[in-house]
Amino acid sequence: MKQSVDREVKRRDEKFVAKTETKIWLEACCEDNPYIAENVYCHGYDILDLMENCNVIEVVFLLYKGELPSLEQREIFEKLFIGLINPGPRHAATRAAMNVGVGKTHPVHLLPIASMVMGGEKAAGEVEAAMRFFRKSYRKPAAQVVAELSLHAGQDWQRPVPGFGQSYGGIDVLSAKLGCYLSGLPGAAEILNWGQEFSQLLAEKSAGWLSTGLAAAVFSDLGLHPKFAGPLYQLIAAPGLIAHGMEMYTKPLTAMPYVKDENYVVENRK
Template sequence: MTKENIKPVIKSRNEPFVDRVATRIWQEIPSAHNPYIAESCQCHGYDALELAEKRSFSDVIFLLHAGELPSAQQSRLFETLLVALSNPGPRHPATRAAMNAGVGKTNPAHILPISQSVMSGDHLGGGEVSAAMTFLRKNRKNTPEQVVHELISQNERPETGDWHIAPGFGSRFGDIDIISERIATLLMTLPGKGPALDWANEFAKPLHEHNMGWLSTGLAAAVFLDLGFHPRAGAGLFQITSS
């Protein structure tokens, strides 16, 4: 056997295997008679049954991602967004994927995962939400009108299809997305709104003369930022919102 073919000897580092799964999100208090059975559960320190009794589903989703329960204003802002974006409509690619899967006699248990895989994408999906959150964070100190001017002057409108001038903002079927604009108007009236929604709303206004404006992904991005979420959480939160 040549020297090149000699395999290295794997030595033990005498490191013990972890005897339990550790997570900062969820804690299971073991039963006294069987340590594999949970006597009670806590989510970020809050008793799960008490949460089920006293808090809404949207509050618990917020808790899972943020580590703390939302304030009353945050709760209302988050729940308003969840309800407003709960169904993307029959023309959305994710909805079409679900409809096609259903017509094709797909196992019903697989239809939602198929739809959600499309909802994770960069076109009107979770990927665009994360990108929009990054865009808003990057430009928050710039004047919205100036950013619009630079994007319009430096980019050419495509000959066919919609133009997303920035992640979360653009046209739908060649025009302004009326529903997204109406949702934005509603969100702007809530006391929980913050600087991200304010900036994004001023950014959307000068886009109207170019037949563009808010998209659902931009709405989600602005709200998630105002609620304190990181862009990496945006995609998953948007999938939950639209499921």
């Protein structure tokens, strides 16, 4: 048994703030009770004014950016939100939500569980990496980047760079359509347009846009920090995850596939 080693306990020479501060939210308290907010402001905007004059997309943008979007920014952010609002029933995060629902887990746990799966490295976890890829690459001609990848990728174009690649061995057709649509909007800026050209060049390799790349391109053009990318991607997918999970909540366990008897191997070990 190892003897314990006496260690000198040192005092942390750090000064902590007396209270937490935020630039995002201001609560104006009631005169007779400082713990009750009478008015609240989001980056200086009264919440009642925002309710009266803005939609939810504008307020989400305000929360993250500290300013309201232009008309073009609002439109492209809103269209991206709609395009990616549901990962679809074959996505692993959606399957997790469906399993939670059919298993009758308490509904409040549905979204956290599904969002955790959505946070995987090939889902929300990839969006930040895709934004950093754009930062390093968009000043080069798209054809040059494809040529450089060809020297290293060989025949494997499943995931040559974050946000682009193949889906089940071919082009992600829906993401390609969304890319064409979004790049045609007035709010499309240099990174999304570069990504659209890059995706079209990758089509020769049976590859192209993935939804994570689309989100990364739009987030980049909107000026969002890459660290926001993953959580925001999860937020966009949340309504679809909840809908699929709650759809299964009313159904029996037999509504989901299960391993058939012939696939079991029973061994008698003595």
